[in-house]
Amino acid sequence: MGKPDLRARSPWSSLNDVKSVAIAPLKEGTVQTDITIPGSKSFTNRALIMAALAKGTSELSGILRSDDSYWCIDALQKLGIQAEVEGDTVKIEGCAGEWPVKEAELYIGAAGTVARFLPGALAVTDDGTFTVEASKRMSERPVQPLIEALQTLGAEIEYLDKEGFYPLRVHAHGLTGGNVSISGKVSSQFISGLLLAGTYAKEQLKINIPDYIVQHAYVKITLDLMKEFGVDAVFDDDLTEMSVPSGGFIGREMALEADASTASYFMALAAINNGRVRINNLTMQTNQPDIYMVDVYEKMGCTVTRDKDYIEVQGIPQLKGDFEISMKEMSDQTLTLAAIAPFADGPITITDVEHIRHHESDRIHAVCTELRKMGIQVKEFSDGLKVYPGKPVGVELHSYDDHRVAMALSLVGTKVPGISMEDPGCVSKTCPTFYELFEKTGVSVTYS
Numbered sequence: 263m264g265k266p267d268l269r270a271r272s273p274w275s276s277l278n279d280v281k282s283v284a285i286a287p288l289k290e291g292t293v294q295t296d297i298t299i300p301g302s303k304s305f306t307n308r309a310l311i312m313a314a315l316a317k318g319t320s321e322l323s324g325i326l327r328s329d330d331s332y333w334c335i336d337a338l339q340k341l342g343i344q345a346e347v348e349g350d351t352v353k354i355e356g357c358a359g360e361w362p363v364k365e366a367e368l369y370i371g372a373a374g375t376v377a378r379f380l381p382g383a384l385a386v387t388d389d390g391t392f393t394v395e396a397s398k399r400m401s402e403r404p405v406q407p408l409i410e411a412l413q414t415l416g417a418e419i420e421y422l423d424k425e426g427f428y429p430l431r432v433h434a435h436g437l438t439g440g441n442v443s444i445s446g447k448v449s450s451q452f453i454s455g456l457l458l459a460g461t462y463a464k465e466q467l468k469i470n471i472p473d474y475i476v477q478h479a480y481v482k483i484t485l486d487l488m489k490e491f492g493v494d495a496v497f498d499d500d501l502t503e504m505s506v507p508s509g510g511f512i513g514r515e516m517a518l519e520a521d522a523s524t525a526s527y528f529m530a531l532a533a534i535n536n537g538r539v540r541i542n543n544l545t546m547q548t549n550q551p552d553i554y555m556v557d558v559y560e561k562m563g564c565t566v567t568r569d570k571d572y573i574e575v576q577g578i579p580q581l582k583g584d585f586e587i588s589m590k591e592m593s594d595q596t597l598t599l600a601a602i603a604p605f606a607d608g609p610i611t612i613t614d615v616e617h618i619r620h621h622e623s624d625r626i627h628a629v630c631t632e633l634r635k636m637g638i639q640v641k642e643f644s645d646g647l648k649v650y651p652g653k654p655v656g657v658e659l660h661s662y663d664d665h666r667v668a669m670a671l672s673l674v675g676t677k678v679p680g681i682s683m684e685d686p687g688c689v690s691k692t693c694p695t696f697y698e699l700f701e702k703t704g705v706s707v708t709y710s
C-alpha cells in the first residue's frame with residue numbers, strides 16, 4: 263500500500279497523526295438523530311473561482327472548509343485575489359478576468375475540481391505565466407481532453423513532466439472563443455472547466471459533446487451557478503450543445519448548499535442500522551446528483567421523507583437486494599452502495615462507472631479488495647462490481663488515501679465488530695469533520 267500524500271493535506275485537515283480509527287458496532291435502532299451537513303465541495307469551488315474572476319465583491323456563506331477548498335482559496339490568493347475567510351464565510355474581491363499577479367507557482371492538492379477548473383481560468387488573462395502542481399494522485403488523473411480543448415481556443419499550456427498530466431505551465435494570453443468539441447465520458451469536470459473560462463473568451467464559445475457526459479448534473483450545476491453570477495449560457499436538454507456569451511461574471515452574495523455526497527453516508531448509517539437520520543439542511547431542491555441516493559435507500563426498503571425543509575431516512579431490520587443499478591449519474595456514491603450491499607438480502611450489481619477508476623483511487627478495485635478482505639464475495643467488472651450478501655469479518659481496512667473509500671467503508675464498522683480504518687485523515691479532502699459527525703450520531707470511534 264502506497265504512503266498517503268500528506269502534502270495534499272491542508273491546514274484545514276485533521277487526524278493526520280492518527281494511524282487508525284476503530285469503529286464500534288451500534289445497537290439496532292439506536293441512531294435517532296438530526297444532523298447538519300457541511301457545505302458542498304462542488305458549489306464551494308465553483309463559486310470561489312467565479313467570484314475571483316468576477317467584477318466586484320462577492321460574499322459566499324456556507325463554504326466547505328476542507329482540503330479541496332483550502333487549496334482553491336490558496337491558489338486564488340497566490341494569484342493576487344483578496345479572499346478573506348471567517349468561519350464558513352469568504353469575502354472575495356474579483357479581478358474582472360485579469361489576475362493581479364502575473365507569475366505564480368500554485369499547488370492544488372488532490373482537488374479534481376481545481377485541477378479541471380483552473381487551467382482555463384488562468385488562460386483567460388491577457389498575460390501571465392503560471393505553474394500548477396498537484397498531488398501525486400491528481401498528477402495521474404486525466405486532464406488531456408481539457409488541455410487540448412483549451413489549446414484549440416488559443417491557450418498555451420505545457421506539460422512539465424509527463425505528456426497529458428500535471429504539473430502544467432500556463433502561458434496566458436487570452437482565449438479566442440469559437441467552436442470546440444470535447445468528450446465527457448472520462449470526466450464532466452472538463453466541460454465545467456471550459457464553461458467557466460468561456461465567458462472570458464474574446465468571442466462566444468460553442469461547446470459540442472460528441473459522445474456522452476458521465477455525470478450531467480455537475481455540468482448543470484456549473485451552468486446554473488454561472489447564471490447566478492450573471493452569465494446566461496444557452497444549452498439543450500441533454501447538454502450536447504452549449505454556448506457561452508462573451509462577457510464576465512458579476513460578484514454577488516450567495517449562501518451555498520450543503521454537500522449531498524457527505525449527507526449520503528449518514529442516510530446509509532440509518533439504512534443499515536434500522537435507525538433514523540434527518541438531514542436538516544438539504545432538500546430535494548438541489549441539482550447535486552448524489553441526492554438521488556434516497557431513491558436507492560427506498561428501493562432497499564427504507565422509508566424516505568422528502569420534506570420541504572429536510573430529508574429523513576428510516577432504515578429497516580433487513581435491507582433488500584437483488585437488483586442491478588447504473589450509478590453513472592451519481593458515481594461518487596458507488597462506494598457507499600458497495601459498502602452497505604453485504605447487508606442486503608440479495609446481490610447488488612453496480613454498472614456504468616468505469617470512470618471512477620480514475621478518481622482518488624481506482625475505486626472499483628479498491629472497494630472490491632477491501633470487501634474481499636472482510637470475506638464478502640464480490641465480482642469485479644471493468645465498469646462496476648457485484649456484491650453478494652454476507653457477514654463481514656472485522657479487519658483493518660485501507661483507505662487508499664481516498665476520502666470516499668474511508669467514509670463508505672467506515673459504515674461497515676457500525677455493524678461489524680473489529681473494523682478499523684487506517685489513515686482516517688484522508689477524509690479531509692471533502693469532510694474533515696466526518697468522524698466527529700459520526701460520533702455525534704452515537705457511533706463510538708476510537709482514535710489511535
Ligand SMILES: O=C(O)C1=C[C@@H](OP(=O)(O)O)[C@@H](O)[C@H](O)C1
Binds near residue numbers: 617
Ligand atoms: O464537478 C464537480 O464538482 C464534480 C464532478 C464529478 O467528477 P467527474 O465528472 O470527474 O466524475 C464528481 O465525481 C466530483 O466529485 C465533483
Ligand SMILES: C=C(OP(=O)(O)O)C(=O)O
Binds near residue numbers: 373374375594
Ligand atoms: C471524484 C471526487 O473528487 P474530485 O473533485 O477530486 O474529482 C470525489 O469527491 O469523489
